[in-house]
Amino acid sequence: MGSQEEDHGVVDAGDPSIVHLNVGGILFATTIDTLTQRDVDSMLAAMFSGRYRLHIDSKKGTVFIDRDGTHFRHILNWLREGVVPSLEHSSYQELLREAEYYQLVGFIESLTTAVTKKEEEDANKAEMTRKEVIKCLHSKRVRLCGVNLSGQNLSKLDLSGVDFSHARLINTFFSRANLHLANFCDSEADGANFHNACLRESVFIGACLRGSMLAGANLQSANMQDACLADSSFCEADLRSAHLQSADLTNANFSGANLEGANLKGAKLSGADLRLANLQRAFLRNVDLRDTLLEGANLVGANLQGASR
Structure with a gap:
């Protein structure tokens, strides 16, 4: 295993807690605390615990995660503030798959609740307006x-x-x-x-x-x-x-x-x-x-x- 700085993919020598990620070609910047503290049993918490060697781009200093990065910003917002986004039903299903991959149990529960609520709203949504x-x-x-x-x-x-x-x-x-x-x-x-x-x-x-x-x-x-x-x-x-x-x-x-x-x-x-x-x-x-x-x-x-x- 390399140095802690190498394992965490740190490129900002001035602040060793900052992590730069490349998720399926989309770049993100966050902190080790964000990735590890909200859900200590998640895959991300394990990845950045210092116990595992990470896939780091030696030229760019980014940690590479081979997943679709489209919804990763929602993953980060959940880890930062516990925020559940407002999405269309199909997007909720895609995000739920990502949450399951990262083993974010709390986020999975919140998303499941949001999906159920969305389905109920869609079921009660009128197909025609008074004017129509x-x-x-x-x-x-x-x-x-x-x-x-x-x-x-x-x-x-x-x-x-x-x-x-x-x-x-x-x-x-x-x-x-x-x-x-x-x-x-x-x-x-x-x-x-x-x-x-x-x-x-x-x-x-x-x-x-x-x-x-x-x-x-x-x-x-x-x-x-x-x-x-x-x-x-x-x-x-x-x-x-x-x-x-x-x-x-x-x-x-x-x-x-x-x-x-x-x-x-x-x-x-x-x-x-x-x-x-x-x-x-x-x-x-x-x-x-x-x-x-x-x-x-x-x-x-x-x-x-x-x-x-």
């Missing part, structure tokens, strides 16, 4: 089936008859929109806002609207069979003749809602609030109402055969 949706409506070529519109503001738009089936509508705003005859079959609309929207004869079969806001909405004759509507708010909503068979209405709030003639056969109503709701002639056959709030509800003419109260 309006343009689509004007062109009369409405193809929104399966589209990701999560978080978009589509309030007050005329979306009557639009097919949103299989669409991703997480936290999308539809307040005061005209959604007459709209199709939301099998859509993901958790947290969506339909406040005061017109949803007459709309279809939500198999849709997931957990925690959604439907207060004041017009849902006359809407079909919400097999939909997940747990924790949603239907306060003062018009649900006359709505189809809610086998829907999950756990902890849903129907206070003051009009459910006259609605069909709730097989619906899950545990914890639901039906206080002051109009349930005249509603179909509640074999429904478990034991854990629901029914104070002041109008049950005149309701079919309660086999219902548990």
Whole structure:
């Protein structure tokens, strides 16, 4: 083994702690402390511990590392300050491979967390803006089936008859929109806002609207069979003749809602609030109402055969 200065590739005689690196043809300058102190069990810490002979360019005095140098600056920034960069998904994967090569356990854990967060952000990122949706409506070529519109503001738009089936509508705003005859079959609309929207004869079969806001909405004759509507708010909503068979209405709030003639056969109503709701002639056959709030509800003419109260 050569001298410590040779082993560390030092070219700055005035400061023996400085190291000059050539990583795949890209030059870097850093210190031995940076390379060894944050992750003492890494390959870099071992390389510059003084225990191993390094590949040094005798002319330039640089330590050569045979790796792609594109992402090595991110490696150094992590070693210096613990910084995780903001990158595209593909770049994260490339950097993760480099971190694994250098055996930087802490960086690998942080990158893995960042990749997971990026994937979640990409999954919730809307594919179309409000302006693009309006343009689509004007062109009369409405193809929104399966589209990701999560978080978009589509309030007050005329979306009557639009097919949103299989669409991703997480936290999308539809307040005061005209959604007459709209199709939301099998859509993901958790947290969506339909406040005061017109949803007459709309279809939500198999849709997931957990925690959604439907207060004041017009849902006359809407079909919400097999939909997940747990924790949603239907306060003062018009649900006359709505189809809610086998829907999950756990902890849903129907206070003051009009459910006259609605069909709730097989619906899950545990914890639901039906206080002051109009349930005249509603179909509640074999429904478990034991854990629901029914104070002041109008049950005149309701079919309660086999219902548990």
